[in-house]
Amino acid sequence: MLDSAYSIRKKQNGLTLIELVVSIVVLSIIVMVVSQYIESSVESYRKTKNNVSALSKLRLLDERLSKEIRRTRYTAAFDIATFTSTSYEFTDVDGISVTYSYSGNTLSIDYDNPVVSSPISNQLTAFTFNYYQADGITAAGSIADIKFVEWVMTLSENGVNYSLTNRVMLRGVL
């Protein structure tokens, strides 16, 4: 009895090298597939986080520009003082002088009463004001021609660019 039991044990082979290599290869394939899932979900989390952060900044900027620029009065006295691609200065409905200026990735806003100057974003890799006549497509050459103010901006968040274009009609334009 003992003898035959011993012989069985003796016949049991361990893992051969080939079996070991095959199992390592099979395991590594499984790990590769699973790690891609993990990697893609980490990546999409990172993208979504970046996305949410950038889009909320862009939305806030757009809302502020819309609301404030719409406060430009379109009157016979012409309340617009400066209109260039990087700067827009106007007197708002409360008689306060408001200046938007863009330089070196930063869009700043200045008020004359009380005197305040503050950057509202320093992540803008591109920013342009456009001014249009009544048809909405012809560039305005003079203050009296300006009916619409448009802004084209590109905000960069961790190397990813987000661009947005919007426009408003000036207050009291007829």
Added chain:
Amino acid sequence: MFERSPLHKQRGVSLIEIVIIIIVLGVVATPFSDGFISVSKSFSVDIEVLQSNAYAQSCAEHILYLRRAGGYAGLVNTDCDDLPNPAGLVKTVTIASASGDAACASGDCKSIEIVVTSGGQTRANISFLLMN
């Protein structure tokens, strides 16, 4: 007896069986990967929604201007077609009149709906009343 014991006969899982199992698991896992892809797709949709909304707003500004500047004038669907459209976005303006016509004459305007789509998917939808 011992030599024919099941212990001796068990051969474990063959390589072919393992390969089949992996293939089956792969097939089962494929639908789940769509979920991951759609998460990263939503990344590009978000910015499109913002851009589409801005585009629809610009169009609405223009239409309101035309109406006001024209002394509460009538409107047609093509009224803001001249505005430059952001790449990939398509805008449709639908004008409803009180009398049910496609365009509205002065005094007959009811509502405006502006829909912006990208690749056939609606990204922004703005509607406002013009009833007078």
